[in-house]
Amino acid sequence: MICDRIDCMKPFIAMDILERAQELERAGEHVVHLELGEPDFDTPPAIKAAGIAAIRRGDTHYTHSLGIAPLREAVCNHYARTYDIDPPHPDQVLITSGSSPAFLVAMSALLEGGDELILSDPHYACHPNFVRFLGAVPRTIPIYEDDGFQYRPEDIRAALTPRTKAVLINSPANPTGTLLAPERMAEIAQLAADAPSRPWIFSDEIYHGLVYENRARSILEFTDHCIVFNGFSKLFAMTGWRLGYMIVPPDLVRPMQTVLQNFFISAGSIAQAAGLAALTHPAVEADVAAMIEQYRERRLFMLVGLRGLGFGIAVEPTGAFYVFANARRFSNDSYRLARDILETAKVGVTPGVDFGPHGEGYLRFSYANSLENIGEGLRRIEAYLAGR
Amino acid sequence: MICDRIDCMKPFIAMDILERAQELERAGEHVVHLELGEPDFDTPPAIKAAGIAAIRRGDTHYTHSLGIAPLREAVCNHYARTYDIDPPHPDQVLITSGSSPAFLVAMSALLEGGDELILSDPHYACHPNFVRFLGAVPRTIPIYEDDGFQYRPEDIRAALTPRTKAVLINSPANPTGTLLAPERMAEIAQLAADAPSRPWIFSDEIYHGLVYENRARSILEFTDHCIVFNGFSKLFAMTGWRLGYMIVPPDLVRPMQTVLQNFFISAGSIAQAAGLAALTHPAVEADVAAMIEQYRERRLFMLVGLRGLGFGIAVEPTGAFYVFANARRFSNDSYRLARDILETAKVGVTPGVDFGPHGEGYLRFSYANSLENIGEGLRRIEAYLAGR
Numbered sequence: 105m106i107c108d109r110i111d112c113m114k115p116f117i118a119m120d121i122l123e124r125a126q127e128l129e130r131a132g133e134h135v136v137h138l139e140l141g142e143p144d145f146d147t148p149p150a151i152k153a154a155g156i157a158a159i160r161r162g163d164t165h166y167t168h169s170l171g172i173a174p175l176r177e178a179v180c181n182h183y184a185r186t187y188d189i190d191p192p193h194p195d196q197v198l199i200t201s202g203s204s205p206a207f208l209v210a211m212s213a214l215l216e217g218g219d220e221l222i223l224s225d226p227h228y229a230c231h232p233n234f235v236r237f238l239g240a241v242p243r244t245i246p247i248y249e250d251d252g253f254q255y256r257p258e259d260i261r262a263a264l265t266p267r268t269k270a271v272l273i274n275s276p277a278n279p280t281g282t283l284l285a286p287e288r289m290a291e292i293a294q295l296a297a298d299a300p301s302r303p304w305i306f307s308d309e310i311y312h313g314l315v316y317e318n319r320a321r322s323i324l325e326f327t328d329h330c331i332v333f334n335g336f337s338k339l340f341a342m343t344g345w346r347l348g349y350m351i352v353p354p355d356l357v358r359p360m361q362t363v364l365q366n367f368f369i370s371a372g373s374i375a376q377a378a379g380l381a382a383l384t385h386p387a388v389e390a391d392v393a394a395m396i397e398q399y400r401e402r403r404l405f406m407l408v409g410l411r412g413l414g415f416g417i418a419v420e421p422t423g424a425f426y427v428f429a430n431a432r433r434f435s436n437d438s439y440r441l442a443r444d445i446l447e448t449a450k451v452g453v454t455p456g457v458d459f460g461p462h463g464e465g466y467l468r469f470s471y472a473n474s475l476e477n478i479g480e481g482l483r484r485i486e487a488y489l490a491g492r
Numbered sequence: 493m494i495c496d497r498i499d500c501m502k503p504f505i506a507m508d509i510l511e512r513a514q515e516l517e518r519a520g521e522h523v524v525h526l527e528l529g530e531p532d533f534d535t536p537p538a539i540k541a542a543g544i545a546a547i548r549r550g551d552t553h554y555t556h557s558l559g560i561a562p563l564r565e566a567v568c569n570h571y572a573r574t575y576d577i578d579p580p581h582p583d584q585v586l587i588t589s590g591s592s593p594a595f596l597v598a599m600s601a602l603l604e605g606g607d608e609l610i611l612s613d614p615h616y617a618c619h620p621n622f623v624r625f626l627g628a629v630p631r632t633i634p635i636y637e638d639d640g641f642q643y644r645p646e647d648i649r650a651a652l653t654p655r656t657k658a659v660l661i662n663s664p665a666n667p668t669g670t671l672l673a674p675e676r677m678a679e680i681a682q683l684a685a686d687a688p689s690r691p692w693i694f695s696d697e698i699y700h701g702l703v704y705e706n707r708a709r710s711i712l713e714f715t716d717h718c719i720v721f722n723g724f725s726k727l728f729a730m731t732g733w734r735l736g737y738m739i740v741p742p743d744l745v746r747p748m749q750t751v752l753q754n755f756f757i758s759a760g761s762i763a764q765a766a767g768l769a770a771l772t773h774p775a776v777e778a779d780v781a782a783m784i785e786q787y788r789e790r791r792l793f794m795l796v797g798l799r800g801l802g803f804g805i806a807v808e809p810t811g812a813f814y815v816f817a818n819a820r821r822f823s824n825d826s827y828r829l830a831r832d833i834l835e836t837a838k839v840g841v842t843p844g845v846d847f848g849p850h851g852e853g854y855l856r857f858s859y860a861n862s863l864e865n866i867g868e869g870l871r872r873i874e875a876y877l878a879g880r
Contacts, residue, residue, distance in 0.1 A: 105602075107600070119753050123556065142554055152547045160544070165530060165732045201756070201760070213498050234754065343554045344551060344761030346759070362498060362502075366618045367622075370732075374732065374733065374763075375760065
């Protein structure tokens with residue numbers, strides 16, 4: 105009864121763990137959430153105020169299908185300010201209800217059945233599901249702990265075929281927290297440019313800004329033959345607002361707009377007003393800096409704690425809010441280990457296998473939680489490991 | 493470069509007309525909008541207050557992928573209160589970012605390539621685009637002005653094939669404003685139940701509540717082998733909030749949840765809080781009744797005005813906020829006529845051909861605008877027609 109295209113989409117284990125954790129909570133248990141892929145922070149006050157003002161003034165109607173003009177301009181200014189690039193034109197920006205719908209739109213427009221998209225293993229769990237949904241083929245390239253989970257460009261080159269339509273990069277990465285070195289980004293852009301199939305680079309930049317050493321580089325610094333995916337959820341703690349965007353080459357705008365109009369009509373008007381404040385209100389910068397400072401502190405605390413418990417971390421992650429820790433010492437079945445930690449220690453963690461077969465044997469720990477909660481979670485896991 | 497599946501999605505002419513109208517406005521022209529598919533009203537105050545309260549209290553995070561529990565319960569209560577049915581279970585309700593994404597999710601889960609979906613011609617412009625996007629086939633059944641643009645069940649029966657996976661009904665309908673008679677709904681449910689391919693009834697109930705004679709019936713009063721699509725945009729004047737929902741049979745929940753999680757993560761948290769108020773806050777009912785009273789008045793005014801100008805309206809529409817008027821006396825090219833009315837008279841109207849080949853020769857007039865603006869629009873069109 106259900107289509108093949110859905111059967112081949114894997115359920116999103118991270119969400120299942122969260123939902124099981126919530127069940128436990130409804131049953132009166134106290135759960136520490138280290139599985140969450142979203143900031144624990146409240147949205148900064150100036151952004152909230154802009155959302156409230158939009159509601160008050162009646163900005164509660166459909167917007168232009170590509171998004172409100174000031175927000176599209178603000179995105180361009182943000183990119184021009186942050187990276188070493190000429191400002192993109194606002195007409196190249198498409199505002200979406202989160203970055204997930206942006207992936208759906210872009211891949212729907214560009215991936216024919218049988219086309220191949222190269223992505224890392226491990227990777228964000230949903231990425232290959234979009235590809236499979238469209239009848240295209242995810243080609244995964246293993247990435248290695250001892251290499252800081254960075255792509256090896258030579259492995260990408262070896263995986264290119266005449267059907268390679270896109271290479272997906274994600275830096276800082278979910279689940280590994282890895283920042284891709286600029287030399288490697290340049291090399292990937294170059295090998296894509298040289299490949300006969302002229303693959304697009306799809307650059308998932310949703311964790312940009314959440315970087316604790318060096319800085320993230322945009323793919324736009326290396327090539328124009330790319331699509332940038334970004335959004336407000338992570339950096340501005342705006343997950344529930346559902347607001348993302350794409351920056352695309354001019355000739356892709358019109359076909360993608362057709363998809364957007366049909367699937368979504370437009371992104372939410374109130375969220376767009378809030379997003380504009382996120383990029384332009386002078387008070388937001390300090391709030392974001394304060395969040396980053398806290399992530400920085402938690403990151404160090406979690407790295408020390410996990411290593412103390414015996415988890416393996418060969419290279420310290422420097423971005424996003426994840427530590428992808430080697431748990432092979434404890435189990436080779438990460439799903440079972442994660443479920444066991446949840447049921448026994450009442451700590452939510454995400455099994456590495458959720459991110460691809462090469463993630464098996466790892467657990468993803470999120471530090472989008474308070475130092476106090478991280479400390480409590482680590483203590484509970486310590487007791488759990490001692491009692492096994 | 494762009495996929496076939498996108499090439500075969502028609503651009504959404506209604507939006508193009510709106511965007512051209514906005515261009516004229518930016519150039520300093522005054523345009524009367526009779527092309528809009530959204531309420532001109534502001535969202536009722538109690539709903540806005542609930543959205544503001546959600547922002548204030550920090551409900552700015554992802555929700556459960558199916559939506560917050562109280563909203564799903566409120567949807568069930570709303571259906572049980574409004575229709576002659578046993579209440580659906582909250583687990584059967586999926587909350588989405590508008591009703592368009594709900595169609596995408598449901599059709600993605602149920603339509604295989606080559607499957608057929610029966611829908612009327614004319615129809616809402618996006619409906620067949622979803623079908624074609626998935627490699628399935630829209631089978632259109634002409635509906636006729638002299639029949640009040642209602643389905644003729646015998647025509648549906650004649651169009652059934654072994655590949656018929658679904659029959660789409662939309663009552664009150666866009667673009668015709670037609671309410672489908674309960675006897676015809678019963679007959680359609682019965683013929684679907686008898687058909688060897690056991691097609692689903694997809695019932696687009698987004699205009700429910702906006703009915704000026706008799707009342708709309710839910711498909712759930714006639715069959716369980718159905719999917720209900722509904723949302724908050726039209727009845728509660730909440731288009732910009734992007735909030736819709738589906739009611740589906742229990743065994744479809746899990747596969748559709750997989751699609752929802754991957755494509756959208758969840759609907760917006762603030763919109764969900766607002767939607768809960770729409771269905772439960774005692775002050776909202778009177779606000780909605782006041783809007784309906786105004787639509788009722790505008791409808792009569794527009795019907796008289798359009799007939800006075802020579803447009804043909806064989807059967808008066810009794811729902812939604814549209815009049816689908818025969819304009820053959822003036823032109824057989826509705827797109828050209830609509831563009832000409834926009835450029836010359838500065839009135840936005842939607843060409844009938846946007847809704848299917850059988851809509852050619854008609855124009856859709858929306859009365860989701862003030863009496864004053866409708867009057868001004870009709871005067872301008874009168875002058876335009878006199879000057880041709």
